[in-house]
Amino acid sequence: MRLISDCVFLMDRKMASHIVGYPRMGPKRELKFALESFWDGKSAAEDLKKVSADLRSSIWKQMSDAGIKYIPSNTFSYYDQMLDTTAMLGAVPSRYNWTGGEIEFSTYFSMARGNASVPAMEMTKWFDTNYHFIVPELGPDVNFSYASHKAVDEYKEAKALGVDTVPVLVGPVSYLLLSKPAKGVEKSFPLLSLLDKILPIYKEVIAELKAAGASFIQFDEPTLVLDLEAQKLEAFTKAYADLESSLSGLNVLVQTYFADVPAEAFKTLTALKGVTGFGFDLVRGTKTLDLIKSSFPSGKYLFAGVVDGRNIWANDLAASLALLQSLEGVVGKDKLVVSTSCSLLHTAVDLINETKLDDEIKSWLAFAAQKVVEVNALAKALSGAKDEAFFSANAAAQASRKSSPRVTNEAVQKASAALQGSDHRRATNVSARLDAQQKKLNLPILPTTTIGSFPQTVELRRVRREYKAKKISEEEYVAAITEEIKKVVELQEDLDIDVLVHGEPERNDMVEYFGEQLSGFAFTANGWVQSYGSRCVKPPIIYGDVSRPKAMTVFWSSKAQSMTKRPMKGMLTGPVTILNWSFVRNDQPRFETCYQIALAIKDEVEDLEKAGITVIQIDEAALREGLPLRKSEHAFYLNWAVHSFRITNVGIQDTTQIHTHMCYSNFNDIIHSIIDMDADVITIENSRSDEKLLSVFREGVKYGAGIGPGVYDIHSPRIPSAEEIADRVNKMLAVLDTNILWVNPDCGLKTRKYTEVKPALQNMVSAAKAIRTQLASAK
Numbered sequence: 001m002r003l004i005s006d007c008v009f010l011m012d013r014k015m016a017s018h019i020v021g022y023p024r025m026g027p028k029r030e031l032k033f034a035l036e037s038f039w040d041g042k043s044a045a046e047d048l049k050k051v052s053a054d055l056r057s058s059i060w061k062q063m064s065d066a067g068i069k070y071i072p073s074n075t076f077s078y079y080d081q082m083l084d085t086t087a088m089l090g091a092v093p094s095r096y097n098w099t100g101g102e103i104e105f106s107t108y109f110s111m112a113r114g115n116a117s118v119p120a121m122e123m124t125k126w127f128d129t130n131y132h133f134i135v136p137e138l139g140p141d142v143n144f145s146y147a148s149h150k151a152v153d154e155y156k157e158a159k160a161l162g163v164d165t166v167p168v169l170v171g172p173v174s175y176l177l178l179s180k181p182a183k184g185v186e187k188s189f190p191l192l193s194l195l196d197k198i199l200p201i202y203k204e205v206i207a208e209l210k211a212a213g214a215s216f217i218q219f220d221e222p223t224l225v226l227d228l229e230a231q232k233l234e235a236f237t238k239a240y241a242d243l244e245s246s247l248s249g250l251n252v253l254v255q256t257y258f259a260d261v262p263a264e265a266f267k268t269l270t271a272l273k274g275v276t277g278f279g280f281d282l283v284r285g286t287k288t289l290d291l292i293k294s295s296f297p298s299g300k301y302l303f304a305g306v307v308d309g310r311n312i313w314a315n316d317l318a319a320s321l322a323l324l325q326s327l328e329g330v331v332g333k334d335k336l337v338v339s340t341s342c343s344l345l346h347t348a349v350d351l352i353n354e355t356k357l358d359d360e361i362k363s364w365l366a367f368a369a370q371k372v373v374e375v376n377a378l379a380k381a382l383s384g385a386k387d388e389a390f391f392s393a394n395a396a397a398q399a400s401r402k403s404s405p406r407v408t409n410e411a412v413q414k415a416s417a418a419l420q421g422s423d424h425r426r427a428t429n430v431s432a433r434l435d436a437q438q439k440k441l442n443l444p445i446l447p448t449t450t451i452g453s454f455p456q457t458v459e460l461r462r463v464r465r466e467y468k469a470k471k472i473s474e475e476e477y478v479a480a481i482t483e484e485i486k487k488v489v490e491l492q493e494d495l496d497i498d499v500l501v502h503g504e505p506e507r508n509d510m511v512e513y514f515g516e517q518l519s520g521f522a523f524t525a526n527g528w529v530q531s532y533g534s535r536c537v538k539p540p541i542i543y544g545d546v547s548r549p550k551a552m553t554v555f556w557s558s559k560a561q562s563m564t565k566r567p568m569k570g571m572l573t574g575p576v577t578i579l580n581w582s583f584v585r586n587d588q589p590r591f592e593t594c595y596q597i598a599l600a601i602k603d604e605v606e607d608l609e610k611a612g613i614t615v616i617q618i619d620e621a622a623l624r625e626g627l628p629l630r631k632s633e634h635a636f637y638l639n640w641a642v643h644s645f646r647i648t649n650v651g652i653q654d655t656t657q658i659h660t661h662m663c664y665s666n667f668n669d670i671i672h673s674i675i676d677m678d679a680d681v682i683t684i685e686n687s688r689s690d691e692k693l694l695s696v697f698r699e700g701v702k703y704g705a706g707i708g709p710g711v712y713d714i715h716s717p718r719i720p721s722a723e724e725i726a727d728r729v730n731k732m733l734a735v736l737d738t739n740i741l742w743v744n745p746d747c748g749l750k751t752r753k754y755t756e757v758k759p760a761l762q763n764m765v766s767a768a769k770a771i772r773t774q775l776a777s778a779k
């Protein structure tokens with residue numbers, strides 16, 4: 001008897017709650033280690049499958065225990081959900097020699113990672129997240145077939161564990177819109193014309209899911225938040241009309257995320273045939289709220305994504321509940337489902353065993369596991385069973401975050417508020433500054449330099465680790481790092497490089513190094529987020545107003561400068577990059593946090609100048625990466641991002657030379673913003689896409705500052721010859737003035753070996769010298 005009543009109670013507890021998707025890696029990155037061990041041949045496929053099944057089962061159990069009604073399945077992946085869809089459709093590019101049948105690990109992982117005999121498929125960013133997906137390669141000759149039963153298998157697997165799940169599929173239209181024409185297929189090939197070929201496979205999958213007992217199914221169609229033209233929107237109408245009869249008898253959710261859904265797309269979406277529920281990101285998509293209030297179709301389910309899947313902050317439950325109650329008035333009590341704004345894949349996994357954060361900061365946070373509990377608490381509250389204790393604890397945490405002196409620093413708030421709406425530029429223009437700098441630096445034409453880091457040896461990592469763990473003393477640490485810098489300086493002098501770097505042996509990471517020394521940052525032990533495949537990143541958390549208690553780099557930079565007469569670059573990470581590679585506050589606009597970081601970096605720049613450093617590089621690797629999804633928001637972003645960069649160096653003398661470095665070359669569309677950064681010298685990744693970068697100058701854009709397009713690719717172990725490098729430089733000279741061109745590699749040398757770095761730099765310097773001689777004799 002007891003059992004039965006418990007059961008009934010359990011069912012009643014399942015309020016209308018839904019999770020869009022869940023992280024796969026596990027709380028301790030179990031999947032990462034299982035994958036890498038399998039790839040290294042150290043464990044069997046069965047071991048990998050076992051770890052994965054255990055992770056899935058614990059996730060389902062966790063959501064079920066929390067009381068979630070609509071629990072997703074098929075959001076697990078051995079690598080990526082787009083690649084899983086490619087496998088489901090049998091769309092394996094021919095170079096993998098797949099001959100049909102269910103797709104096995106060997107084919108799947110060769111598509112994902114390549115191997116000694118075949119390259120991987122291309123990977124690109126998943127919308128504006130830091131997750132990367134494997135881009136499908138399609139064309140008229142692809143032989144689609146139902147070749148991976150993963151969605152059905154995972155549904156059955158959960159069911160066998162007693163959990164009835166909502167299987168999640170990447171929707172057919174988003175799948176095609178995110179594909180690219182395969183090699184050899186015309187660039188203009190209409191990918192959407194393949195709908196007719198893939199829908200029959202979707203129908204097979206749907207039929208099998210139905211047969212297995214599924215009653216609810218979710219299609220992720222995130223492309224609906226993009227700026228889509230009418231013909232692309234029509235594809236949604238067509239696809240779901242075609243699927244309608246297969247979907248009959250099922251509840252069907254079409255899920256969007258990452259931004260608001262534009263009005264036209266909203267109209268198309270809510271009119272789709274066969275669809276009974278619509279999911280929206282109500283954290284980033286606040287404009288969607290107006291559309292819902294004015295024109296949400298009656299009788300349909302609204303999946304309201306109020307718990308943010310993109311950050312690590314605890315939800316403001318009282319505010320969310322008020323919003324949900326207002327939506328209840330719009331769509332009806334029994335049609336409202338509480339959900340996450342997107343898959344929780346984009347946040348950290350579980351706060352429970354986090355060891356590096358103190359209790360106060362922890363009380364402000366929620367990782368994926370905690371967000372699941374928040375969703376359920378909101379759903380329960382809506383249904384009248386509000387957990388008062390949980391809500392008041394949450395309210396207390398929200399209040400403590402608002403009033404904590406660790407969050408607010410009035411001086412910083414004032415200083416950053418004063419920056420808004422005004423312009424900050426160095427008083428003298430760049431050509432006059434370059435003249436002043438040249439008088440002081442006296443560099444040859446085509447000056448040579450490197451980007452910053454030198455090879456990081458096992459020994460160096462050991463020294464840093466032991467110092468952190470207090471196993472070696474500060475004196476021992478300083479001696480070891482000093483020794484390393486000396487080596488790097490001597491090497492560069494031997495190579496006859498003109499502007500030197502200290503090699504950054506003291507740094508683990510270009511953001512963490514600064515975050516650890518700034519106020520307002522916290523670091524986790526296990527706050528990992530999947531970036532691609534088994535790769536995870538652990539972004540710092542910016543929780544408070546940012547300031548710089550003391551100089552961060554002056555000690556090492558001046559030590560390095562004292563070892564040489566040549567200019568030694570001070571090396572800093574720029575505000576936009578620090579911002580973009582962190583979890584950012586949600587209680588003030590992004591630009592405000594960025595201005596605060598800019599002010600901290602400005603202090604550092606000025607201290608470096610005072611210490612006699614004449615060349616300072618401020619890297620903005622992420623400037624372009626940070627562009628918002630929607631074009632309409634680009635100008636606003638670029639404006640404050642570029643302004644933040646200028647703030648860092650507005651106060652220095654003309655004779656101090658500011659460099660910046662960018663890790664991409666495809667910046668033709670934002671070239672005017674790059675110029676507006678007003679750096680004295682910019683070094684850019686270039687060698688992997690030569691023509692792209694130079695074409696912008698060929699098309700007549702005037703660039704007066706110094707520029708160093710990378711002359712060789714450091715991502716490859718290959719050593720370029722001097723002739724090859726000279727060729728590249730000559731190509732650049734055809735479009736850029738001799739007196740602004742710099743000669744440097746593409747990127748930092750951290751990941752390379754000295755046996756590769758030495759000859760490559762040697763060839764780079766001799767190429768520069770040969771061209772100098774050539775130019776001198778041509779005069």
Ligand SMILES: *[C@@H]1O[C@H](CO)[C@@H](O)[C@H](O)[C@H]1NC(C)=O
Nearest residue numbers: 096106107110115116117118
């Ligand atoms: C590389 O991948 C292909 C395609 O999956 C496979 O046939 C081949 O055996 C793999 N080669 C190696 C060395 O793993």
Ligand SMILES: *[C@@H]1O[C@H](CO)[C@@H](O)[C@H](O)[C@H]1NC(C)=O
Nearest residue numbers: 094095096097110117118119
């Ligand atoms: C595919 O088959 C061709 C012809 O047998 C072979 O040359 C090639 O190496 C194979 N590719 C892979 C990735 O195994």
Ligand SMILES: *[C@@H]1O[C@H](CO)[C@@H](O)[C@H](O)[C@H]1NC(C)=O
Nearest residue numbers: 128129130580581625626627
């Ligand atoms: C930086 O921000 C952009 C846009 O939001 C995003 O696409 C990118 O992945 C971010 N980078 C990191 C490392 O989070």
Ligand SMILES: *[C@@H]1O[C@H](CO)[C@@H](O)[C@H](O)[C@H]1NC(C)=O
Nearest residue numbers: 092093094095141142143144
């Ligand atoms: C599709 O099948 C045909 C006939 O078997 C074959 O010629 C073609 O190469 C296949 N296409 C791809 C992309 O594998």
Ligand SMILES: *[C@@H]1O[C@H](CO)[C@@H](O)[C@H](O)[C@H]1NC(C)=O
Nearest residue numbers: 027028350351352353354369
């Ligand atoms: C947290 O730590 C406890 C005690 O070591 C352990 O039993 C539990 O499984 C851990 N939870 C997670 C999610 O890692």
Ligand SMILES: *[C@@H]1O[C@H](CO)[C@@H](O)[C@H](O)[C@H]1NC(C)=O
Nearest residue numbers: 427428429430431432433704
């Ligand atoms: C830059 O400033 C110098 C000195 O003030 C001036 O002579 C020159 O015309 C300016 N150049 C440009 C491009 O504005």
